[in-house]
Amino acid sequence: MASIAVYSVKGGVGKTTLSVNLAWCASAISRRKTLLWDLDASNGSGFLLGIDPRKKRSADSMFDEGADPEKLIQATAYGGLDLLPADESIRSLDRQLDKLGKKKRLAKLAEALGKNYDRIIFDCPPVLNELSAQVMRAADLVIVPLPPSPLSARAFEVVVEEVRGIGKGHPPILPVLSMLDLRRSLHKAAREANPTWPAIPLASAVEQCASLRQPVGAFAPRSPAARAIAQLWTAIERKLASK
Template identity: 40%
Template sequence: MAVVAVYNSKGGVGKSTFAINLAWESAQQGHRTLLWELDEQGDSSWMLSPDDWNRQTNANQFMLGSRELLQQIHPSKFPGLSLLDGDRNIRATENFLVLFSRQQKLSKLFAELEENFDVILIDCPPGFSEANRKVLLFTHLAVVPAIPSPLAERGLTKIRKFMTLHRGHHPPILPVFSMVDRRRKMHNLALTEKPDRPVIDMASEIEQMTHRKLPIGAFAAKSRNGLAFSRLWSGIERKLLEMVVLRTKAKGDETTASEPS
């Protein structure tokens, strides 16, 4: 089973947009996919849950054991894609993750999830929290959306150091330019300096996602961002197959994103 985290220490960089679209792409390729939302905002769950779904996750119940967590996983609107919603009380989620790690139960939990899923996409909250560090210990690949700017590049260095803390090394990292406005000189300069880095533009289909409550591929697959997310997932999928954490070769385009570092 492959674990992919969508993470950045900063908020407002499009993490949930990435998590939603990558999870959908994974399911479209035939992988049994779980989108686990750790962000208290709950945007991913709100967009992908069936319209009649109104149960709320209670992370305090997770303290009782992994069975309680597994029972709160539910289907999304799309075949092959399941959801574990975020708890609005982010502290409860953080307490659960830290406690399970101290009791060495996180390994057991991920082993149990492996029985039901091929891919887990984790929508991480921002920040350098202990809970994020615990999750990243089990991550095979970290996708880092970042707005093109010098500060974003500086932030990547901090993220690498954070991920390395107490682990000795960080999982492969795939930085992706997010919310790109090609009318801005600074954004275009960043794209020129990093020509191999995947790009997701600030475009109308991003805003339409919220209105339609759909991933871009479900309504604008041939748009620039629809194709970009498809290529991005193809690159991620190839990397996971090379790492031998994704067991089955999925159907789809062989075009790949730049290699994670």
């Protein structure tokens, strides 16, 4: 099992859309049993997959001692792809983790879930707190979506500082240019400055994910956006294999 965190300290960068599409690639292209773990209280991943969280049990309950997170997992419409949904209870999880005093609680839960999954993808909240620190300790790779802008560059520096703060053995970081529009001079300059970074174009197909509530590869498999996301997933698998 390998775990991948899609993370940014800045909202509105396409983090959740990328998480959903990478999870779809993991299951549909690589044929790996995949769990998408939504840790953002907005439940954006669930929405994009057409799934609403069950109300019987809150998302933070799985972190309690003796809890069984598998009871919260929901199947999606896509074979090999399951969702561990979020809800508003995630907002108080930081205090709960701090009270537990266990720095690797999330990593241990992921390890247990990994018995049934080949890939776990974390859709992380755009915050710096104990939850994000626990995700960094659990992840084998951190994906950072970056729309071309000075603010995004600064946000990337913050993420790098946080990941490296874990100490030796921290996961590698893969920056991704998101919402790239080469007709814009700022975007073109960002691409020229980082020619080796994977890039996801600004495309209507990506925007349609929210209205259709489907991954791009499911409804527009031949689109430039679907090809770019698939290429990114290939790069991710290669990076995991080289560890």
